[in-house]
Amino acid sequence: MNRELPSASVFINSWKLALIILVLAAVLRLWGAFDLNEYIEDETLHVSYAKSLGTYGTTANWGWHHPQLSGLIVYGTIRLFGDNPVGWRSSNVFFGTASVALIFLIGRLLYPGSGAPILAMSLLAFDPDHIYLSRTTFVEIPVTFFFLLYLYLLLEYTENRKATLPLAGIAMGLTMGTKAYYALALPMSVLYALLRVRQDRGLDRRVIIDFVVALLMLPFAVYFLCYWKWFGRGYTLFDFIRMKMDAVWALQQLTMDNFAHHREFLAAGGKPWEWFIKPAFWGHQRLFSKETGIFLIQCNNPPFRLLTLPSLLVASAYAFKRRAARELLAPALFVGCYLLMMLARRPIFGYSALPLVPFAYLAIARSVAVLAEKMKKETAVYACFLLAVFVWGAYMFPIVSARLVPLAPFRPILSMARFLGNF
């Protein structure tokens, strides 16, 4: 692998640094997350959806075409903590924080002996939009968590020969049961696993059976079970297939006219092709005076996500040079997910960029690590990069989390906002 830094380097395999970043990630997602005792944007849809699903097995707010697991989870936390901000948001706080840990673990398996895992982890931990969405009920947080969990368990199987394949299958089913973002990435990752196993120990009948059972039968079983409320309304599998076909058809009929009430706000996040090219800030404000207010700003984390496309090129070139499939996995998964969104025949909004972000950050982190190695200044580059990520995240945190802030320090961001409504 890489020319390794001295084993004492704080950036390599440092569980202590990883733990510090994880604790900070938890603080940024938890601190004040339940203070706003009102629905934040789509929470008004998500919470009523969850309650309808839990109570009657039916969906609400035209959410019938999406898988139902996230609604069941939110309903579960509402039952546990009450119909209040803790009940609505606590699952996303957990899933968002846990995703930060998972990207570190995945980074260790993909890029052992490099600083990339810590860099990728910090990018996600301090990503203002990931923080924002982790403090709400958006489905993008649990679906990303479940996919990362699946990928981690799959890599433990392929890279370390651990018996995690069935667990990976469960996590795959949970991913499918939450939202369809990874419809291409899931089979791509299975193909990667088959390739790695063939390289490592050869493919025999037993391995093929394991794959079919653990990564095909089991995920679909879990996926169907995520619809137990729906099946409980009297339906059978034939009805399910018909409903899914209806859903694809209905989604393809949607245009921006169907979102007329929020058109400007939703359009502000940009079209998919813009997500990693143009800086974007948008959101809502509540001003208390000319000098102070609270904000719920969404963004595409411009300083860092705009590094994605060049980083994908660097990481891919490096992978080809080393002839290492493992190095190519994150760029390939990014492309797989992105293609699905670019080709989708329905409006796609800014928050849908989130499921791509872990792969973008793995690619960025890998590119920074490769360049740092070439410059032979790993420690300095890693330290500067981490500092930049932390400073940006700390600066943005108050305006993505509805903290009361003076306006002056944030005017540069607010002046760039494509849309700034009141809430």
Added chain:
Amino acid sequence: MPFRNKTIPAIALFSLAVFIWTFAYGPARREFISQDKTVTVHSARDIEELWRSSGVHGRVAVVFARHLSRPFPANTFPEMDYLDAAMNHGIVREAYYIVPDRMWTQVIAESIENPSIIVQPKLTDTGYILLHEDGRIYVIPLSKYIPDLGQEKALVVIEPAIWSSEEQSRIDGFVKSGQLTSDLTVIVGDVK
């Protein structure tokens, strides 16, 4: 390896059991009433209360009426969105809305204009489908409707005032021939 030898067959069996469950669980959860009955009501609210109090669940509704769900002035049926409420509460999972042929073009226009429709109706050979949040609603003119529910009994709603005697005989024929069976038939009498 012994772990693997037990785990993989166990998972395969579990998956197979879930596959069978997808066919058995839903039908087992449908709730019917034990003795078939016919009830005359005078408002959509009566139907909603009747369905709810009867404990029926996960059912197919077959509605022979002029209007499906839009709110209309007083003394018109329905005065409330009873089918929508029944679908939202899991009472009805799928509905057939059968209308007189002479009113077909009006019904289509009303469906397209209906502001609660998110996507336009899906056309079929016999009529069209409204993709309701909680199940399909088939909209069909009477002349093209042939009941196809197998052995399953339906929740039937009939608004007799809008049907000619020939049309009424056709509807009665479905019942007599056993093509359409119902455990709870609602006749909409004079609207209050």
